[in-house]
C-alpha cells in the first residue's frame with residue numbers, strides 16, 4: 001500500500017519518520033539550539049568587555065556543566081572546562097574557546113572538525129558570496 005509519508009518513486013529506502021514539531025527536544029535538537037545560542041552570544045560579545053560582562057559570561061559558561069539537561073554532555077563539558085578554562089577576555093578569544101569546545105564534542109561523536117577561523121563567517125557575518133544577506 002502506498003503511503004504519502006514515506007513513499008518514493010525511486011525505490012530508495014524511506015527516510016525515517018520525522019517527529020512532530022511540538023515534541024520536546026531530543027539531545028541533537030537541544031545541542032543545535034544550544035550551540036546556536038552560545039556561538040551567537042560569543043559572536044556579539046564585546047571586544048573590550050566590562051568586568052561585569054566577563055563575570056556574567058563566566059557564570060553562564062560555568063552553569064552549563066551543572067544545569068545542561070543532558071547529563072553525559074554536561075559531564076564531558078565539565079571535564080573539558082577543567083583542562084581548558086573559558087577565555088572571556090574578548091570576543092575573538094571567547095569565540096575561539098567555544099569553537100574548540102564544540103570541536104571536542106565533534107571529535108568525540110566522530111563528526112567533522114570545524115575550522116575555527118570561520119567562526120565569524122558562520123555565526124555573525126555570513127559567507128562572502130552574500131548568500132545569507
Ligand SMILES: Cc1cc2nc3c(=O)[nH]c(=O)nc-3n(C[C@H](O)[C@H](O)[C@H](O)COP(=O)(O)OP(=O)(O)OC[C@H]3O[C@@H](n4cnc5c(N)ncnc54)[C@H](O)[C@@H]3O)c2cc1C
Pocket residue numbers: 027028029030031032033034035039064068072073074076077098099100101102103105106109111113114119122
Ligand atoms: C555543551 C554541549 C555538549 C554536548 N555533548 C554531547 C555529547 O556528549 N554527546 C552527544 O551525543 N551530543 C552532545 N551534544 C550535542 C551535539 O554537540 C550536537 O549538537 C548534536 O549532535 C547535533 O549535531 P549537528 O551535527 O546537527 O550539529 P551541531 O554540532 O549541533 O552544530 C551546529 C552547527 O554549528 C556549526 N559548528 C559545528 N562545529 C562548530 C564549531 N566547532 N564551532 C563553531 N561552529 C560549529 C556547524 O555549522 C553546525 O551545523 C552536546 C551539545 C552541547 C551544546
